[in-house]
Amino acid sequence: MTTAAEPGQEVGKGRLRKEDARLITGRTRWTDNMSLPGMLHMAMLRSPMAHARITNIDTSEARQMPGVLAVVTGADLADSQGSLPCAWPITEDMKSPDAPSMAVNQVNFAGEVVAAVVARSAAEAADALEGIDVDYDELPVVLDMAEAIKDDADLVHPDLGTNSSATWIFDSAEAGTGGSVDEAIGSAEVVVERTFRQQRLIPAFMEPRSIVVDPTGEQVTMWSATQVPHILRLMLAMTLGVPEHKVRVIAPDVGGGFGGKLQVTPEEVITFLLAQKLGRPVKYTETRSESLASAHHGRDQLQKLTVAARRDGTVTGLKVELLADMGAYLRLVTPGVPILGAFMYNAIYKIPAYHFACTNVFTTKTPTDAYRGAGRPEATFAIERMMDELANELGMDPLELREKNWIKHEEFPYTTVSTLTYDSGNYEAATARAKELFDYDGLRREQAERRQRGDSVQLGIGISTFTEMCGLAPSRVLGSLSYGAGGWEYGAIRMLPTGKVEVITGSSAHGQGHETAWSQIVADKLGVPFEDVEVLHGDTQSSPRGLDTYGSRSLTVGAMAVLSAADKVIEKAKPIAAHMMECSPDDLEFSGGKFTVRGTGTDTGIADIALAVFAAHDLPDGVEPSIDADATFDPENFSFPHGTHLCAAEVDTETGQVRLRSYVAVDDVGKVVNPLIVEGQVHGGLVQGIAQALFEEAVYDESGTLMTGTFADYLVPSAADMPSFTTDRTETPSTTNALGVKGVGEAGTIASTPAVVNAIVDAIRHKGVDDVEMPCTPMRVWQAIQSGAQSAAGPGAEPGGGMGSLDAEGGAR
Amino acid sequence: MRITVTVDGTTYLDEVEPRTLLVQYLRERLGKVGTVVGCDTSNCGACTVHLDGHSVKSCAVLAVQADGCEVTTIEGLARDGQLHPVQRAFHDNHALQCGFCTPGMIMQSIDLLAENSDPDEQAVREGIEGNLCRCTGYQNIVRAVRDAAHEMRPGAGPEAERMNEAEMGTQAGVRRS
Known part of the structure; x- marks a missing residue:
């Protein structure tokens, strides 16, 4: 013990x-800094088409170019490359297409690798890509999830017969953990229904992915900018049939991941195969454009929520119906990401009846997978937005509504309607501290005063009383979810x-x-x-x-x-x-x-x-x-950090511009080993969550081309875009590990997105607005104010979210 | 084309292709891999170095443009194990996590402090706007830059990089123990 x-x-x-x-x-020892004797360089040719048959590839010119040692196509690798692994078959009948590292007959998203060149230098390899001619026969693109699951939809993978990969359902009445949600809705005094769009995001770690493979030793050694060297080694062995003990994987200094490097990538497999084939070390480093287009994306869900309640604010039921975009293939944990959210929609609240259903959908876009929070940010966003909507419907203060429904500190440990047992927490303490630091009552007074005065700049207060599950994971729980490994x-x-x-x-x-x-x-x-x-x-x-x-x-x-x-x-x-x-x-x-x-x-x-x-x-x-x-x-249970985040946003009703005036984050991450590191994790997490609310979106045009393929268009915030945060902690030790710790890596990201959007909606609700689609660009906020209703994807849906750089037709402005 | 360029105090005479970027020259020819490449559109600033004392994104400069110039990279800041005040401030303020943006962020911050020796928070945020960080949320970077400003006064910026040994000794407060 x-x-x-x-x-x-x-x-x-x-x-x-x-x-x-x-x-x-x-x-530093970034993978791209590595240089080995005799090392060669690889460059990838990627499909510009989202969906097409490859009818011919002519590599003859490239093979003749100076310094070129090898040019390979999918046909060359078809027998050796296997299929990239998906470790999480969420249902027994889940449909999963073959996932070749290099496309053989057909490409299913723009950015998929169709050929590779190995040359003496990186420049010569890149030059030789110009010497490869690929003929494509275009197929219809599949871009819209709701359309994709209709009967007559074009199919991403015709041999699967459907674009629906799997449907995963949890129902509290069936599970015996709660009542029937349909009965709760049928007998409710108040029902609120909303649909939210979780836009597609890109992890955008700062270090582009890089791989060096040295086949010259007794073991083949791979250096990779990966979060998962151990999983990668096992999966290389299983995918390629190489003996596991003949492979060594090293993750040297790795420049950020955020889930984006939790992957076994096509590039890793291709580099491994080419180094083996040539018997010399080979390096591949992606460009930023390649990274944005082909490294896995995150989020991308349509979330329909129905909440049932009594007039006094007591929530009686919650129904969640999701569509989740897988993109073109199922990567390492792609199908499981939205399912992780299933346990978090009930959040910190005592909800007696709960139903969750998620359909995973294929499209001709870049595959999705884990991105900071993986399923929990989506769930937290939706439930925290819903609590604000319900409060508005009931005419209650949104904090009071939350307090009426949350688990009281003396009720821990508490087993939720979605089967998790929260070991500890004190939502009252975190909220009290946040209110004090934020001057909640004072800002509410100012808000009322500005509203009365008809100020052109309106103030909104956004609340997020979040929890999350972390410390993945008790192996038996992963087993019950059909995950392919322990925790x-x-x-x-x-x-x-x-x-x-x-x-x-x-x-x-x-x-x-x-x-x-x-x-x-x-x-x-x-x-x-x-x-x-x-x-x-x-x-x-x-x-x-x-x-x-x-x-x-x-x-x-x-x-x-x-x-x-x-x-x-x-x-x-x-x-x-x-x-x-x-x-x-x-x-x-x-x-x-x-x-x-x-x-x-x-x-x-x-x-x-x-x-x-x-x-x-x-x-x-x-x-x-x-x-x-x-x-x-092996942990006995997850841990459940929680906290109360309060955001004050000023919205200029004439321009739609949003300014974050203050942001208070009080987190309870249990015992803290190093407060400096914890604070840093919270800061960085907050910015990623706020960036989803205000700036970031991976946008595709009607032909399936990623329009936000550079950092000029995919708006990772700079220092000038962000305020300073007020952070503090309460401390309720976890009782499921001896250190009393909970984990802090994702909390800020999970909590902050709904706090910001709630603040924006709160600022302009009196204009008839009950939602602004993310990212809440000035164009979208302004449009919402003008139309007095939920802003559909009109102006502002273009790349860059109407922030500049590209116009609606995708041309440079 | 033939270029002569001084990098971190050493002069190099090299034949380069006209299309070679300064960052490629630094990394691939000179082995100065402390300077990194984070994007291909000059948005991220990870490759920032000093060219004749002023910050440039070395992915947006051709190696031939550095002919006859003096280049300082992150690897040339510390002298005899003595960190530059900005490096020290980044450590002291936990202004880095993965550290990939850090070399560029430090080089840009030094340039910023050369122009404004006592920037307020907003001036720092605007001064490092061209350098992206995905980990820290910037708050501790801003703190570090302002902290360094206090440590460095007077004689900050590019001048600090050319300190000789004697000056080093008089640079009180450079190192906090």
């Missing part, structure tokens, strides 16, 4: 990060003879600061200096087991494995310490890095034991000369 880290000096301290030294001086994590501790400590973790950091946080945890646990701990990760050779980093799982699962390994180190050291001090192990206690004989001043440090074990001259009988240990931790 793992015990909590003893109260030490490190956990809870805002330690500056160990990782920074190399990053601020340019001594455990691995950790190990190596005690070096000089008393220094190597920590191995199966988590794979790409900006989160694991090296610092894990060092703090181990320093306290083993009583060694923070500086004496080295954290090793991201290499299947040094970190042999792991399930990697996503779903805010690293601290709640990964660090728990490390803590558990440290417990084993102490247990293994104990009989040796007893032997060294000639006492009974039962008389020893371990604290501050020392075993002390109870009631005496005699002690022995863990470093002394490490050295004694190394020498191994005098150990107790039957004790092996090692105190190293490893552990695999």
